[in-house]
Amino acid sequence: MRLSTEPLSIGPNLAGRDSANRAAEPVSPNEPPLPGLGHGIKPLGQIRDSYIVATDEEGLLLVDQHVAHERILFEQFRDSRLARATNIQPLLIPATLDLSPAETESLAIIQDELESVGIETMQLSGRTIAIKTTPSGLASSDAIALIREVLGVVERERRSFSLEHIRDEIAASLACKAAIKVNMPLTHEKMEWLIEELFKTQNPMTCPHGRPIIMRMGLRDIERGFKRPV
């Protein structure tokens, strides 16, 4: 089985949908609504160490392992910001980065937010800052990339940004960097854990940046594909 550019041609219902779209779909009697999804899912294996193949009563599911983990971490980071304060690692050699004058101004806006996720920064001299701590597991190069990304958001939304949105951006950026990657073999237990945790999230169908997490091929698509009389 290969996942290339053709998956959508297998059947219109295979495409992952976000919950909003799904809720708007007419629900047929044989297909449980979204809350039923996630029940009794059994992972079978991976495609190219990137996509989990799973089944449930209703058919076949493909789960993008990176965005699935991203969704799980995003909600954890967003919802329990202070609880993470225990998982902070001091950097023995602080990572430094040079900011533009505008970025230096923007940093003041996001500094507290960064700190609440475990990224503590300190002004060294002029416009050079040092990263003193990171959440454990986050490489300092990723912390630098995260700071630059979030500064970019503040820059772009100078007049209209909200702290709430900045928090979400930080949580999403952190989640992306900390999530398991594609091309990574997973044990059966890890796949089970991932699917279980995914369905505890508020929105298991869509990643924080709006990409689908699950593609589904329902029983009806399968029967149609095999030209079974219905």
Ligand SMILES: [Zn+2]
């Ligand atoms: Zn990502």
